[in-house]
Amino acid sequence: MLKQGTYQAQAQLRLFDAVNNSAVGEGGEANTVGVSASHFPTRRAVRPASLWLCIRFPELSLEALGSPREFPAAVLSEKSGVAAVLACNDKAARAGIAPGMPLNAALALVPALDIRQRRESAEIAMLQARANWALTYTPVVSIHLTGALLLELGGSLRLFGGLSNLRSRLLADLHTGGYRVIIASAPVAKAALWLARASKQLDCNEQHELPGLLADLPLVCLAWPVAVQRQLIQMGIRTLGDCVRLPRDGFARRVGPGYLHELDQGFGRSPDLLAYYQPPEDFHDSLELMPASLVAEEIAGALHELCSRLSVFLRQRQVNVQQLCIQMEHCGQDPTLLEIVLCEPCASADYFLELLHLRLDRQMLPAPVTGVSLQASVMSATPVVGRHVQAGTAVQATGSFLPGAPGSERSANHIEVNCLIERLQARLGMQHVYGLKLVAEHRPERAWAVAEPSGAITSQTVPGQMVSRIRPLWLFVAPLRMETRCGKPVYRGRLAFVSDAERIESGWWDGHDIRRDYYTVTSNCGRRLWIYQDRRDSDWYLHGLFG
Amino acid sequence: MSREDRLRKLLKNPHIWRPGESSATGRNNVPSGFSVLDQQLGGGWPIGVLTEILLSNSGIGELGLLMPALIHMSKNDSAYDSRSYTAVQDTWGSSRSDRLLWIAPPYIPYAPALTQHGLDVSRVLIVHSAKQLDALWAMEQALNSPVCRVVLGWFADIDDRSMRRLQLAAESGACWTVIFRHARFADITSPAPLRIHIKPGRKPEAGDLDLNILRNRYGPVGELSLQC
Numbered sequence: 001m002l003k004q005g006t007y008q009a010q011a012q013l014r015l016f017d018a019v020n021n022s023a024v025g026e027g028g029e030a031n032t033v034g035v036s037a038s039h040f041p042t043r044r045a046v047r048p049a050s051l052w053l054c055i056r057f058p059e060l061s062l063e064a065l066g067s068p069r070e071f072p073a074a075v076l077s078e079k080s081g082v083a084a085v086l087a088c089n090d091k092a093a094r095a096g097i098a099p100g101m102p103l104n105a106a107l108a109l110v111p112a113l114d115i116r117q118r119r120e121s122a123e124i125a126m127l128q129a130r131a132n133w134a135l136t137y138t139p140v141v142s143i144h145l146t147g148a149l150l151l152e153l154g155g156s157l158r159l160f161g162g163l164s165n166l167r168s169r170l171l172a173d174l175h176t177g178g179y180r181v182i183i184a185s186a187p188v189a190k191a192a193l194w195l196a197r198a199s200k201q202l203d204c205n206e207q208h209e210l211p212g213l214l215a216d217l218p219l220v221c222l223a224w225p226v227a228v229q230r231q232l233i234q235m236g237i238r239t240l241g242d243c244v245r246l247p248r249d250g251f252a253r254r255v256g257p258g259y260l261h262e263l264d265q266g267f268g269r270s271p272d273l274l275a276y277y278q279p280p281e282d283f284h285d286s287l288e289l290m291p292a293s294l295v296a297e298e299i300a301g302a303l304h305e306l307c308s309r310l311s312v313f314l315r316q317r318q319v320n321v322q323q324l325c326i327q328m329e330h331c332g333q334d335p336t337l338l339e340i341v342l343c344e345p346c347a348s349a350d351y352f353l354e355l356l357h358l359r360l361d362r363q364m365l366p367a368p369v370t371g372v373s374l375q376a377s378v379m380s381a382t383p384v385v386g387r388h389v390q391a392g393t394a395v396q397a398t399g400s401f402l403p404g405a406p407g408s409e410r411s412a413n414h415i416e417v418n419c420l421i422e423r424l425q426a427r428l429g430m431q432h433v434y435g436l437k438l439v440a441e442h443r444p445e446r447a448w449a450v451a452e453p454s455g456a457i458t459s460q461t462v463p464g465q466m467v468s469r470i471r472p473l474w475l476f477v478a479p480l481r482m483e484t485r486c487g488k489p490v491y492r493g494r495l496a497f498v499s500d501a502e503r504i505e506s507g508w509w510d511g512h513d514i515r516r517d518y519y520t521v522t523s524n525c526g527r528r529l530w531i532y533q534d535r536r537d538s539d540w541y542l543h544g545l546f547g
Numbered sequence: 548m549s550r551e552d553r554l555r556k557l558l559k560n561p562h563i564w565r566p567g568e569s570s571a572t573g574r575n576n577v578p579s580g581f582s583v584l585d586q587q588l589g590g591g592w593p594i595g596v597l598t599e600i601l602l603s604n605s606g607i608g609e610l611g612l613l614m615p616a617l618i619h620m621s622k623n624d625s626a627y628d629s630r631s632y633t634a635v636q637d638t639w640g641s642s643r644s645d646r647l648l649w650i651a652p653p654y655i656p657y658a659p660a661l662t663q664h665g666l667d668v669s670r671v672l673i674v675h676s677a678k679q680l681d682a683l684w685a686m687e688q689a690l691n692s693p694v695c696r697v698v699l700g701w702f703a704d705i706d707d708r709s710m711r712r713l714q715l716a717a718e719s720g721a722c723w724t725v726i727f728r729h730a731r732f733a734d735i736t737s738p739a740p741l742r743i744h745i746k747p748g749r750k751p752e753a754g755d756l757d758l759n760i761l762r763n764r765y766g767p768v769g770e771l772s773l774q775c
Binding site for chain 1 (some may be wrong): 602603605606607608609610611614636645646652653654655656657658659660661662663669671673674676681684685688689692693694695722741746747748751752775
C-alpha cells in the first residue's frame with residue numbers, strides 16, 4: 001500500500017517533468033524561446049499547446065473493399081490457417097457477428113453474409129488518400145496502420161476558429177465522404193489514439209485531465225499482442241489505470257520495458273516520436289470501372305473523379321502541372337493512352353476535364369474500359385498567375401497583388417492564347433495546330449519551318465540577302481510534276497512566262513541538294529504560278545501560287 | 548427627351564443599318580489598302596461580321612487582296628495607337644488579341660513571302676484538319692476566344708446552318724473574319740453581310756483582280772477592278 005502511494009507521488013512528479021519534456025520534444029526550440037522570453041518579456045512568442053486529434057476508421061477494411069452497407073458484410077483475415085472475421089458492418093454486428101469470430105461461426109449466424117478477403121494494400125492507399133485530405137487542416141499528419149489518422153491541430157486552431165469549428169468542418173468532410181469515423185482528441189497523440197480505439201468520442205484538452213480519462217480504458221484499446229493482454233488479465237489488470245498503478249520496475253520485468261515506455265508515451269511522460277506523413281511528389285491515381293464499360297458518361301465520370309482528386313492534390317501542394325497521362329485499361333488488350341500537354345502549367349481540374357473531353361470525343365476505344373488511371377508529374381511550384389477557366393473564357397484568377405504590375409496584362413493574354421491553342425490541339429491533334437517561322441536557307445521548301453504555336457511574338461525579318469525575288473504566298477507541300485508539250489510546261493493550257501529564270505542551287509552538304517531554275521508564269525485561268533525546271537533531269541514542277 | 552432625340556439615339560445603335568448611310572458611325576473596320584474598295588465598303592473591311600469571298604480557284608490573287616489589311620492587323624499595338632481606330636481599340640482591350648488564325652488553308656502559307664510583304668509571321672497560327680466539321684468547330688472556338696485578331700477559313704462545302712453559327716460567333720467577337728468558298732455558292736443565299744466574288748482581271752501578271760460585290764450592308768453593290 002505504502003509502496004503504491006510512493007509510486008503515485010512519483011508518477012505525479014514525473015508527469016510534471018513530462019509536460020516540459022514533451023514541449024521540448026515538440027519544438028526543439030522551446031528552450032530558446034524560453035530564454036529569449038526572459039530577455040524580452042513583452043515580445044513573448046506563445047507556442048500553441050499541442051493537441052492531437054485521432055480519426056479512427058473502424059470500417060476501413062470494409063470501405064477499402066467497397067463492401068455493401070445494406071447487407072451484413074464482413075472482411076476476413078487468415079490467422080494461423082483459420083479464416084476469421086476481421087471487421088464487420090453494423091448489420092452483421094446486429095446479427096451477432098463480432099471481430100475475431102471464425103468464418104464458420106459467422107456463416108452459421110448469417111448464411112447470406114457478404115464475405116471478402118482483406119486487402120491491406122487497398123487499406124493503405126485509402127489511408128494515404130485520407131491523409132492527403134487531412135493535410136488541408138494541418139501540416140502534421142501521421143498514419144497509423146491500424147486504421148487511424150493522427151492530426152496535430154494545436155497549430156491550426158486559430159486559423160479555423162477553435163476546436164469545435166474545426167471539428168465540425170472535419171466531420172462535415174468525412175460525412176460527405178461517407179466514412180464511419182470515431183474522433184477523439186487529447187494533448188498526447190497516443191492518448192487520442194487509445195480514446196478513439198475505445199470508441200470514446202471525447203475532447204480532452206487539458207493535460208491534467210488525461211490520467212483520469214485514460215484510467216478507465218480497457219486493455220484492448222492498447223492493441224497489444226493477445227498473449228500480453230491475457231497475461232495482464234490473469235493478473236487481474238483490466239484497465240489502463242490498473243496498469244499504471246503497478247510498480248514500474250516490476251511491470252518492466254514481467255511484461256516488457258517496451259510496453260512500459262508505450263504507457264509513458266500515452267500518459268505524456270515521455271515524448272512520442274511519430275513518423276509524419278509525407279505526401280508523394282507526383283500524382284498517380286486510378287479507378288476501377290465495375291463492370292467494364294464503353295459508355296462515355298461512365299468513363300467521363302471516372303475521369304471527373306480523378307481530375308478532382310488531382311485538383312485537390314495540386315491545391316494542397318501549391319503546384320501546377322503541365323502534362324497529364326491517362327491510361328485506360330482494357331480486358332485482354334493493350335491499354336489506350338491519352339496524353340494532354342499544356343502550353344503552360346495549370347492547376348484547374350475543370351480545364352483538364354474540358355481538354356480530356358475534347359480528346360475523348362475523338363478517341364476510338366477498342367474494348368470496354370475496366371479501369372482508368374491518371375498520372376501527372378508536377379512541373380512547377382507556386383504560380384504567379386493562376387489559371388482559372390470558366391465557360392470557355394480565361395480570366396486572371398490570382399494575379400499579382402499589385403494592380404497593373406508590369407507584364408500582368410501580357411501574361412493574361414498569354415494565358416488566353418494558350419487556352420485556345422490547347423483546346424484546338426486537344427481536339428485536332430498536337431501536330432495540326434502550329435505557327436510559322438523563317439529559316440535562313442536558300443532552298444525554298446526549307447526556308448520556313450513549323451514553330452511552337454504558343455511562341456512569343458518576335459518580329460522576324462528575312463535574313464539579309466536570302467531572298468532577292470518575290471516569293472509566292474502559297475507553297476505546295478510537295479512540288480507537283482507538270483506535263484510538257486513541245487518541251488514547254490503546260491498547266492490547264494499554255495503558260496505565259498512573266499519572269500526570267502532564278503537559279504537556286506544549294507544543299508550539296510546534306511544530301512538534299514537542288515539545282516533548279518524558278519520562273520513566274522501565268523496560266524490561262526488567271527493564276528500566277530511559281531514553277532521550276534530541275535536542272536538535273538529537265539523536268540518541270542509546280543511549286544507555289546502567288547495567291 | 549424629344550421624340551427626334553430618342554430616334555437619333557436609337558439610330559446610333561451599331562446594329563441598325565439604314566440603306567444609303569455608308570460609313571455607319573461606331574462600326575469597326577480595317578482599311579483594305581485600296582481606296583476604291585474602302586469607299587465601297589464604307590471605310591474598310593468590316594470587323595465582327597462574316598465576310599465571304601467566292602472564288603473558283605485558289606491562287607488567283609485572293610491573298611493579295613487581303614494582304615494590305617493583314618499586314619495592318621499584324622502590326623503591333625503601338626501602330627494602332629497612332630491611328631484613330633479608337634473603337635477597335637476598345638473592343639480589343641489593348642493587347643488582348645494579337646493572333647492571325649488560318650483555318651484549313653488549301654496550301655502552305657509561305658512564311659518568307661509573308662515576311663516579304665511585311666507580315667509578322669510569329670503572329671500567324673495555322674490549324675489543319677482532315678474533317679470539315681473539326682475546322683468549323685475550330686473557327687467557332689477561335690471567334691469566341693478573345694485571342695484572334697483575324698480569322699481566315701477555307702471551306703469546301705459549308706451548309707447554311709454552319710454559316711449562321713459562324714456569323715453569330717463572328718458577331719460576338721471582334722475579329723476580322725473571312726471565309727473563302729467556291730464560286731458555285733455565289734447564287735446561294737448566305738447570312739454573311741459582305742459577299743464578294745473575285746475573278747482574275749485582264750492582266751493577271753500585273754495583279755489585276757475583278758471584284759463583284761454581291762452583297763454589301765455597308766455600301767453599294769457592283770463590280771470594280773483592283774490592282775493588287
